[in-house]
Amino acid sequence: MWSWSQLRVVQALVSTRGEYDRLFSIYVPLAIGVFLVIVVAMIGAVIVFRRRPVERAARWHEHNRLEGAYALLLACVAAFLLYLTFTTEHRVDTVADRERPALIVDVTASKWEWTFTYPAYGFSVHSGAVGRQPMVVPAGEAVRFDLTSADVIHSFWIPALRYKHDAIPGSTQVFTLVFSRGVFPGQCAEFCGLRHADMIFTAHAVAPSAFAAWARSRGRGPRP
Amino acid sequence: MSVASARTARVPRMTGWLGATVSTDHKRMGLTLGVCSLFFFLLGGVFALLMRTQLAQPDMQFVSDNSYNQLFSMHGSTMIYLFVTPMAIALALYLVPLQIGAVGLSAARLALAGLWTWLCGGLVMQQGWFASGGAGRDGWSSYAPLSNGTNTPGVGQDLWVIGVILAAAGMTVIAACVLATVARRRAPGMSLLRMPVFTWTALVSVLMVVSAFPILVFAMVLLYIDRHGGHIYTGFAGAIDYQDLFWFFGHPVVYVMFFPYLGAAAETIAVCSNKRWFGYIPFVASIMAFAALSMAVWSHHMYVTGGVTNQYFAFTSTLLLVPAGIEYFDAVATLIGGSIVLRTSMLFALAFFIQFLIGGLSGIFVASPVLDYQAYGTYIVVAHFHYTLFAGSIFGFFAGVYHWFPKFTGALLRESLGKLQLVLMVIGTNLTFFPMFFLGNDGMPRRISRYPTHPGWGTLNLLESVGAGVIALGVLIFLVNVVVSLRRRVVAGDDPWLGHTLEWATSSPPPPLNFERPLPPIRSYAPLLDPRQEGSTAEARGAR
Numbered sequence: 001m002w003s004w005s006q007l008r009v010v011q012a013l014v015s016t017r018g019e020y021d022r023l024f025s026i027y028v029p030l031a032i033g034v035f036l037v038i039v040v041a042m043i044g045a046v047i048v049f050r051r052r053p054v055e056r057a058a059r060w061h062e063h064n065r066l067e068g069a070y071a072l073l074l075a076c077v078a079a080f081l082l083y084l085t086f087t088t089e090h091r092v093d094t095v096a097d098r099e100r101p102a103l104i105v106d107v108t109a110s111k112w113e114w115t116f117t118y119p120a121y122g123f124s125v126h127s128g129a130v131g132r133q134p135m136v137v138p139a140g141e142a143v144r145f146d147l148t149s150a151d152v153i154h155s156f157w158i159p160a161l162r163y164k165h166d167a168i169p170g171s172t173q174v175f176t177l178v179f180s181r182g183v184f185p186g187q188c189a190e191f192c193g194l195r196h197a198d199m200i201f202t203a204h205a206v207a208p209s210a211f212a213a214w215a216r217s218r219g220r221g222p223r224p
Numbered sequence: 225m226s227v228a229s230a231r232t233a234r235v236p237r238m239t240g241w242l243g244a245t246v247s248t249d250h251k252r253m254g255l256t257l258g259v260c261s262l263f264f265f266l267l268g269g270v271f272a273l274l275m276r277t278q279l280a281q282p283d284m285q286f287v288s289d290n291s292y293n294q295l296f297s298m299h300g301s302t303m304i305y306l307f308v309t310p311m312a313i314a315l316a317l318y319l320v321p322l323q324i325g326a327v328g329l330s331a332a333r334l335a336l337a338g339l340w341t342w343l344c345g346g347l348v349m350q351q352g353w354f355a356s357g358g359a360g361r362d363g364w365s366s367y368a369p370l371s372n373g374t375n376t377p378g379v380g381q382d383l384w385v386i387g388v389i390l391a392a393a394g395m396t397v398i399a400a401c402v403l404a405t406v407a408r409r410r411a412p413g414m415s416l417l418r419m420p421v422f423t424w425t426a427l428v429s430v431l432m433v434v435s436a437f438p439i440l441v442f443a444m445v446l447l448y449i450d451r452h453g454g455h456i457y458t459g460f461a462g463a464i465d466y467q468d469l470f471w472f473f474g475h476p477v478v479y480v481m482f483f484p485y486l487g488a489a490a491e492t493i494a495v496c497s498n499k500r501w502f503g504y505i506p507f508v509a510s511i512m513a514f515a516a517l518s519m520a521v522w523s524h525h526m527y528v529t530g531g532v533t534n535q536y537f538a539f540t541s542t543l544l545l546v547p548a549g550i551e552y553f554d555a556v557a558t559l560i561g562g563s564i565v566l567r568t569s570m571l572f573a574l575a576f577f578i579q580f581l582i583g584g585l586s587g588i589f590v591a592s593p594v595l596d597y598q599a600y601g602t603y604i605v606v607a608h609f610h611y612t613l614f615a616g617s618i619f620g621f622f623a624g625v626y627h628w629f630p631k632f633t634g635a636l637l638r639e640s641l642g643k644l645q646l647v648l649m650v651i652g653t654n655l656t657f658f659p660m661f662f663l664g665n666d667g668m669p670r671r672i673s674r675y676p677t678h679p680g681w682g683t684l685n686l687l688e689s690v691g692a693g694v695i696a697l698g699v700l701i702f703l704v705n706v707v708v709s710l711r712r713r714v715v716a717g718d719d720p721w722l723g724h725t726l727e728w729a730t731s732s733p734p735p736p737l738n739f740e741r742p743l744p745p746i747r748s749y750a751p752l753l754d755p756r757q758e759g760s761t762a763e764a765r766g767a768r
Contacts, residue, residue, distance in 0.1 A: 031585035034585060038556065045559035046566070051563075051564070058562065060561065067553060070553055071506075086538070093534075163598070164600060169369060169463065196671060200676075
């Protein structure tokens with residue numbers, strides 16, 4: 001049996017992948033449908049009206065009221081897509097405002113290395129052109145990332161979570177992600193110079209207890 | 225009449241190299257600009273082939289990382305600043321005065337100066353290859369602070385910045401001359417709402433060039449100062465400012481690279497259907513709306529920066545589907561009821577509309593911030609804009625070439641070679657660009673010089689590289705077609721296709737002052753179709 005408190009948790013923990021997949025499952029079939037309708041109309045018209053004598057070519061060449069109605073229909077489609085996009089984006093973008101994070105990770109991007117610092121535990125791990133240490137996070141809990149860059153623009157991207165955010169020098173960008181259990185490759189998605197291709201990392205999402213054990217073994221233990 | 229003959233006396237007939245370099249005849253300038261652009265197209269294509277060789281298999285080192293970065297940067301820069309945009313302007317330069325019944329271009333000497341400024345820009349940019357450290361290597365957009373003097377030192381990137389300034393300034397000047405010509409030199413009877421469809425697409429393009437390109441020149445001058453100790457684009461605000469300025473040019477240019485080719489495909493479809501283009505007024509309104517919106521969508525390139533109001537730009541970007549839908553409606557409605565002849569030009573025009581649709585629909589996809597959080601900076605975006613620019617614009621360009629080549633040269637292109645080129649290019653294009661959607665969604669970022677072994681990536685990348693080779697073969701067939709058709713000429717005559725617009729009412733190629741015979745009466749946007757339809761109506765009445 002569910003309770004109201006469980007429902008609140010489900011609503012609050014927005015899965016970026018789930019939101020993306022839901023929107024994708026509306027946008028893409030719609031696009032494929034539109035593509036098929038137009039292609040069939042075009043090819044059909046070509047087949048039917050091919051090689052008719054020139055004198056039989058029709059003279060009509062406008063129907064503004066029909067096109068006006070069509071434009072209105074298109075505007076409704078645009079409104080529908082925007083409604084979906086706005087509501088979804090609101091959920092994805094406001095996680096950080098609503099959710100008290102179980103963990104904060106400071107991410108500093110630099111050429112061509114990621115530095116993941118766990119301020120509560122007082123240690124860092126490195127990954128990229130030199131380092132190969134995984135970023136470990138607790139699964140099923142809100143993890144807040146404070147993202148910045150030391151030199152040029154980079155972009156923190158975890159493809160499996162369907163989310164990325166730019167790391168821009170001179171600013172700290174805050175966003176919150178929720179991981180399911182597993183190993184997730186991540187990499188820089190903004191061209192950042194010579195060894196951009198090597199700026200990769202992996203996120204290991206483990207049970208909260210396993211995370212706590214790992215973090216304590218690396219650092220000072222959580223500060224109150 | 226005496227005025228015209230006096231003018232004729234003052235225009236010396238300049239032929240050959242002299243004509244190509246100093247003539248102020250808009251047709252000679254258009255051809256020079258077009259041929260130079262085509263040269264840059266081949267160069268940019270070679271860069272693409274080298275990139276696709278490197279990416280054919282995981283972890284290849286066919287070229288170094290540094291060379292790869294130069295290749296993708298110069299591929300994009302060459303294609304955008306030196307081929308697709310100037311070629312669009314070249315078509316406008318050649319055809320607009322003819323289509324509106326003008327004897328020449330306004331401020332033609334200024335346009336000639338613009339042409340040479342642009343060409344100097346292109347050559348300066350390519351000289352970067354000979355600089356130590358190599359050519360421009362920060363992408364065609366060269367974001368600050370990556371492109372500042374600390375992160376990308378060297379002459380190559382400086383030459384890139386100067387090249388972009390010169391190329392953009394030159395194109396702005398030419399576009400201004402085309403705009404002035406439309407404003408001032410239309411033939412009697414050629415009201416704005418009787419201008420042909422292609423002229424309208426060219427007009428909105430040059431309007432966007434004049435409004436947006438100066439911003440690029442400005443941004444690049446600041447970047448040059450920044451690179452030499454100016455501290456312009458510093459900190460978060462500086463990084464965002466650069467992107468705002470760049471994309472304020474960078475999105476309108478996307479439509480500059482689209483509209484004239486849309487116009488070319490539209491004219492081709494109308495002529496090859498022997499039917500007037502459907503829905504002229506809604507079409508004109510829709511491309512005006514398109515142009516206006518295109519100046520208001522620039523920050524949809526910046527959804528993941530955290531520095532813009534995503535909802536506003538998602539709103540304007542998604543709204544683009546309304547004018548785009550009107551264009552497709554018009555294209556289909558023009559076909560219906562026509563008398564369709566499937567020439568090479570028509571096949572390219574149909575391929576333009578069908579393949580561009582994939583680019584357009586994926587554009588609505590990436591217009592949604594949540595979907596773009598995944599798509600941004602990946603091969604999804606690369607697939608999207610190659611479907612618009614290559615599968616779209618380049619096919620529209622070839623439709624235009626097969627349609628107007630007889631007018632430019634007086635000779636017909638070979639149909640059999642043309643259809644072979646079409647088949648190769650359709651196969652090659654889709655083989656190259658469709659797998660990119662899957663690679664991008666699966667986690668492959670753009671602009672990486674190598675990729676690790678990953679299930680499926682090697683196969684898809686290999687398919688893309690094979691596709692690139694097939695495209696190259698198609699382009700080679702086109703060049704063979706041009707050479708064969710010019711060597712063994714099949715005389716085209718003034719109007720081989722039963723054209724609708726005024727350029728078909730003069731000789732092929734047109735004389736220096738465009739029209740030696742009196743112009744037909746201009747009562748609609750298809751002045752040559754009007755008398756034919758009236759004639760056949762009279763005949764039909766007589767028969768009855």
